[in-house]
Amino acid sequence: MKKKHPRQVAQTPRKSALDNGAAGFNRARSKLSFDRLVEVGAKMGMENPLFVCHERAAKATTLINGKEYLNFSTYDYLDINTHPEITEAVTQTARTFGTSAGASRLVGGERPQHLALERAIADLYGVEDCIVYVSGHAANVSTLGFLFGARDAIFYDGLAHNSLVQGTRLSGAVKYSYAHNDCAALEALLKKHRAKHKRALIVTEGLFSMDGNIPDIPKIIGLKQKYNCMLLVDEAHSLGVLGKTGRGVCEYFDIAPTDVDMWMSTLSKCMCGCGGFIAGSHELIEYLKYGSPGFVFSVGMPPVIAEACRKALEIMLREPERVQQLQNITKYFLEYAKSRGLDTGQAQGYAIVPIIVGESITTGILSIALLKRGIYVMPVAFPAVKEGTARLRFFLSAAHREEHVRQVLDAIVDELPKAQAIVEQYRREHQDAQ
Ligand SMILES: Cc1ncc(COP(=O)(O)O)c(C=O)c1O
Known part of the structure; x- marks a missing residue:
């Protein structure tokens, strides 16, 4: 026994x-x-x-x-974890780089795997740049907490992931939670409150993790434009899952990537590693890289994990x-x-x-x-x-x-x-x- x-x-x-x-x-x-x-x-x-x-x-x-x-309780949606190409790539990487980045990238320096992964993600989305954090949860908490403040507003879906809610709280921005997946409720809040705030952000997931439903992103983009807001879409569960080739919300709705200001996803699901990213304009990403506490004051992603995620992305695109x-x-x-x-x-x-x-x-x-x-x-x-x-x-x-x-x-x-x-x-x- x-x-x-x-x-x-x-x-x-x-x-x-x-x-x-x-x-x-x-x-x-x-x-x-x-x-x-x-x-x-x-x-x-x-x-x-x-x-x-x-x-x-x-x-x-x-x-x-x-x-x-x-x-039925694992996020390896595309069945890529343990793929021999990933195991081989990780083994090779470990031989040269070990298993730790050793320090924050800002002070301890980059590894080629960080840059390659960030480039691959930015290219996937067709946006200028990308920043990778060591945790998906921390990516949301730190990004929202750093970018927004007391004069701002964050409008988020009632079933938004805990990391999005925690980030909103940390930022000190005024929080407006709208009824789950209800664009009319979102618009009612925007109409009533948007003008009171300096900057405003709308936050949604691309595929909701509790219900498996998809928000009407084109409609949300329309609202973002109408009410002069920014938009963050958390693709934790939609990257690799939505669209013909797994490119997520963008492919599913056929929208312009720049209509969303911040594409976020974890790397722990279809990408078979751990960590999270924000992809968007170069200006935004540079700002985060020099200021976001979860990046600046936290160790860089282990190069082996960055390599595993990049390989997983490559396999996803090669094997739709x-x-x-x-x-x-x-x-x-x-x-x-x-x-x-x-x-x-x-x-x-x-x-x-x-x-x-x-x-x-x-x-x-x-x-x-x-x-x-x-x-x-x-x-x-x-x-x-x-x-x-x-x-x-x-x-x-x-x-x-x-x-x-x-x-x-x-x-x-x-x-x-x-x-x-x-x-x-x-x-x-x-x-x-x-
Ligand atoms: C929507 C969403 N965002 C962020 C996260 C946090 O990602 P991680 O578990 O990779 O830290 C999760 C985790 O399940 C999630 O479902």
């Missing part, structure tokens, strides 16, 4: 000496929805479904505790059939889910499809039940999504096959009523569970 990873053993919350002390976080922690899922699961003798340790690259399938699982496969399998998933009576919300069939369950705890238990059946898919609950809309969030990949899709969706149809019954019973027995 393989030994379980320590995190995978059912955990009963323990009392700590710090519980009531000023330095203790146990009380605060108990408010986290994830922790509640672990706690209730543990009381029911279930394993912690979070922080599981994968024993090889997680692709369409993965290995956990020596057991193979079908996997991967993009096609991803789009085909997601469409199949969406149609099959609907045919089985499951709620897929607003998903449009591009890489991300939620199966909306409703209650957080039922969703968690369903995910644990699927884990027991050899299927790994993670629940998303409040506060990441609205109360009552908890879901299993599926990330499809070009490596998934139709039989994988049928296997998981049939299992959900089977397990969902059981999960609902468990919650009902738990409620009756533990009145304090709610």
Whole structure:
């Protein structure tokens, strides 16, 4: 028998000496929805479904505790991670450059891999320049935090990623959150508030990570022009996914790249590395390179990662059939889910499809039940999504096959009523569970 990873053993919350002390976080922690899922699961003798340790690259399938699982929780949408060309390029790079950039690029200097990656991304978008940060989250936080200030306004989608919201907060700009994917709501806010501010930015994702839906970018560009705003589009989930060849929002809508002031994406999804970028005008990028704290005061991206991302981009462009496969399998998933009576919300069939369950705890238990059946898919609950809309969030990949899709969706149809019954019973027995 393989030994379980320590995190995978059912955990009963323990009392700590710090519980009531000023330095203790146990009380605060108990408010986290994830922790509640672990706690209730543990009381029911279930394993912690979070922080599981994968024993090889997680692709369409993965290995956990020596057991193979079908996997729907990895962002490797184009099935490029572990590609032999990337492994080879990274190995060669490591021989000369090691694994660290050693210092901030501003003071410690560039490596050729940084420049090559930034050039490749700028060319992909057809814009002048690009800056790469070591983290996608930090790219948003630092860029927004640095560029905007108290006299400015940031208008962002109600379901914008945490990094965009944190960046907005850090900037001190006045925040206006508009109803998710609702251009009329955005325009109402612009009409009412835009004139009060010096500069204004509209922020949206290219493909929403919680719902798998796509905003009307041409309409948002129209609003940006009408109300004299800038526009940032976060392509974390749309780069590699939208458009015939994976060039993202630009290709999907056939828009001019310069209609968007800042193209942002992480490099942790289709680009198989980590980090994030902003692509746009040379003037903007130079300003960020000399001032944005998450770039200036943070180490440069490891050259091996920059090389991996550049190679992944090259493979994406060379093999557009991967993009096609991803789009085909997601469409199949969406149609099959609907045919089985499951709620897929607003998903449009591009890489991300939620199966909306409703209650957080039922969703968690369903995910644990699927884990027991050899299927790994993670629940998303409040506060990441609205109360009552908890879901299993599926990330499809070009490596998934139709039989994988049928296997998981049939299992959900089977397990969902059981999960609902468990919650009902738990409620009756533990009145304090709610
Ligand atoms: C829309 C969006 N933006 C930014 C990020 C942050 O990227 P990273 O995880 O690469 O730091 C994510 C991460 O999932 C995301 O979904």
